[in-house]
Structure formats: C-alpha cells, structure tokens
Amino acid sequence: MSEESLVSTDVDHDRDGKQFGRIQVPVSTNSSGWAQYFIPVVNVRNGDGPTAVLFGGNHGDEFEGPVALMKLARELDPQSIHGRIIMVPMLNRPAVTAGTRLSPIDGANMNRAFPGSRHDSFTGMIAHYVSTKILAQADLVVDVHSGGVSNHFLPCVNMHHVEDDDQMKRMLAAGRAWGAPMVFIYRDVAGEGLLPSYAEKLGKVTLGTEIGGRAQFGVRMLQITESGLRNVLHWLGILSEPATDPPAVEPQVVASDDARDYIMSPVSGIFEPFCELGDDVEIGQVLGQIHDLEMISRAPVPVQAETAGFIITRRAIPLTAQGELVAAIARPFEL
Numbered sequence: 351m352s353e354e355s356l357v358s359t360d361v362d363h364d365r366d367g368k369q370f371g372r373i374q375v376p377v378s379t380n381s382s383g384w385a386q387y388f389i390p391v392v393n394v395r396n397g398d399g400p401t402a403v404l405f406g407g408n409h410g411d412e413f414e415g416p417v418a419l420m421k422l423a424r425e426l427d428p429q430s431i432h433g434r435i436i437m438v439p440m441l442n443r444p445a446v447t448a449g450t451r452l453s454p455i456d457g458a459n460m461n462r463a464f465p466g467s468r469h470d471s472f473t474g475m476i477a478h479y480v481s482t483k484i485l486a487q488a489d490l491v492v493d494v495h496s497g498g499v500s501n502h503f504l505p506c507v508n509m510h511h512v513e514d515d516d517q518m519k520r521m522l523a524a525g526r527a528w529g530a531p532m533v534f535i536y537r538d539v540a541g542e543g544l545l546p547s548y549a550e551k552l553g554k555v556t557l558g559t560e561i562g563g564r565a566q567f568g569v570r571m572l573q574i575t576e577s578g579l580r581n582v583l584h585w586l587g588i589l590s591e592p593a594t595d596p597p598a599v600e601p602q603v604v605a606s607d608d609a610r611d612y613i614m615s616p617v618s619g620i621f622e623p624f625c626e627l628g629d630d631v632e633i634g635q636v637l638g639q640i641h642d643l644e645m646i647s648r649a650p651v652p653v654q655a656e657t658a659g660f661i662i663t664r665r666a667i668p669l670t671a672q673g674e675l676v677a678a679i680a681r682p683f684e685l
C-alpha cells in the first residue's frame with residue numbers, strides 16, 4: 351500500500367486551466383509486449399480553493415456517471431470555478447467499454463478493489479493509484495453509481511453511517527445539497543474494498559449515488575445526475591451557482607441499517623415480484639416468489655420481508671440465483 355504506484359498520469363494537477371489527460375496503467379499483452387492502458391482524466395483548476403474528485407464508471411454497466419461527467423468536463427469554463435475539479439468519467443474503462451459490471455481484463459470488481467496495491471491485478475493497480483495519488487487531494491469525493499443491469503433503485507445519494515459525527519453531518523449536508531429525492535444510508539452486505547468506504551475512512555466528505563438502473567438510461571435519471579454534480583460543486587464553493595433544472599428537492603433521509611433489510615433469494619429460479627419500488631411493506635409480507643425451473647409441479651418458494659419499511663431497490667433480472675439480492679427495505683432515518 352505504501353509502495354509507489356506503477357500507474358502514472360500526464361496531467362499536472364497543480365496547473366491552472368483545463369487539461370484532458372490520461373491515467374496510464376502498465377500492461378503487457380499478446381499484441382504489445384510494452385503497452386499502457388489509458389483511462390481519461392480531466393483536471394480543471396482556477397487558483398487555490400477546495401478540490402472535488404468525481405468518479406463515474408466504477409461499474410461498467412452504469413452509464414449515468416460517464417455521460418454526466420464527460421458533459422461536465424467539456425462544459426466547464428476554468429475561469430468560472432474556484433479551486434479544482436478532478437474527473438475520472440470511466441474509472442473502470444475496460445468494463446465500461448464492454449458494458450459489464452466487472453472488468454473483462456481481470457474479472458475484478460473495481461468497487462471491491464480498494465485500497466489496492468502496487469503489485470495488484472490490473473483493477474487493483476488502478477485502485478491503488480486512486481487511493482494514493484487522487485483521494486489524498488480531495489475535499490469532496492463523489493462516486494456516481496446506478497443500479498446497472500441487475501438492480502433498479504429509487505434515485506438517491508448514498509453514504510455509510512460513519513463514526514465521526516462532524517464528518518457524518520458534512521456528508522449529510524452534501525447529500526442533501528445534491529437535490530435527489532432521497533439520501534440513503536446503507537450497509538455493506540456484499541464484501542468490503544469499496545471506493546466510497548475507503549474515502550470515508552480517510553475522513554473525506556464522500557457521496558455515492560444509486561440513480562435508477564435495470565439497464566435503462568433515461569432523461570430524468572441523467573438530469574438528477576447532472577444537476578446533482580453541479581449542486582454539490584456549488585455546496586463546496588467551487589461553482590458560484592447551483593443547477594436550476596430540475597429544481598432541487600428537500601430529500602428524505604432514509605436508511606437500510608439492519609442486515610435483514612437486504613433480502614437474498616433462498617433458492618434459485620425465476621423471481622416473480624409482488625411489490626414495486628416505493629411500496630410500503632410489513633414484517634412477514636411476501637414480496638414475491640421463486641419459481642423452480644426444473645420441478646415445475648413444486649409450489650413457488652415465497653420470499654418474505656423480515657423488516658418493515660419501503661422498497662428502495664428491487665432486483666431487475668428475473669432469473670435469480672440462490673443468495674442474490676431480491677430487494678432492500680429502507681425507512682426514514684434521523685441522526
């Protein structure tokens with residue numbers, strides 16, 4: 351972790367103006383023994399001031415982040431900002447190129463690879479570079495996600511419940527400033543090594559998002575992403591004006607703070623839902639049922655809620671393997 355990264359960049363983060371550059375990851379392939387894989391990075395700076403670091407494409411099947419950040423990078427006039435914005439629109443660019451959640455190069459999940467190491471796999475080397483060279487410069491870290499292919503979310507800004515009260519208050523304030531309908535506090539139930547978790551551990555004001563999903567890519571979700579990015583840059587003092595379209599809403603702060611809120615399928619089969627996003631559910635309520643693909647005379651297996659609240663995310667792929675997330679239940683949260 352402490353060893354110098356093998357990954358490099360052609361961007362000078364301390365130079366004023368706008369630079370479209372690249373992060374260079376060393377690779378050696380059948381077609382080129384000596385090669386580098388390029389990941390675009392944009393640095394916009396205008397004098398001293400706060401630094402925001404914005405990531406998209408951490409997962410390659412979530413396109414809201416890449417598009418919103420590429421547009422923002424092209425539109426920003428360096429003269430109009432105060433401080434610095436570092437943008438990596440396609441952090442896991444091989445995955446974005448393939449349209450897959452995981453990297454096709456090493457099969458790794460970028461959002462389980464942090465902090466990575468110098469001698470890691472391809473994905474871990476990028477995570478290590480971000481951990482040691484980019485996050486350290488940040489006052490605000492944003493990692494734009496959506497439900498991708500497998501999930502469908504009510505649009506929200508998200509974060510963990512961090513121990514430091516001041517950091518938590520700042521994160522909630524930044525989350526509210528985004529202007530999305532919900533600020534969602536979640537738990538890690540599927541491993542560690544997340545980019546936002548690592549940034550939070552560094553004490554950074556860190557925001558993730560879950561904007562829509564189910565392999566869709568809509569006008570409203572893109573608007574929430576684009577305006578939210580501008581709103582948090584305004585909150586941090588980098589932009590003088592917030593976004594005006596769509597108008598920011600006062601979000602509801604909600605949490606899935608019980609491990610039982612994350613409902614994993616008890617068996618494999620086809621998940622037939624009995625609920626939609628936003629529906630209120632009670633303890634014991636049947637949220638859907640799993641149909642067996644082999645023993646079709648068998649009654650479907652019911653999937654029950656063990657907690658009460660509302661459905662904040664639901665599975666988007668009907669075919670479901672045992673242990674895969676079917677839905678998550680959230681409820682209003684107060685700090």
Ligand SMILES: [Zn+2]
Pocket residue numbers: 408409412495496498
């Ligand atoms: Zn994601």
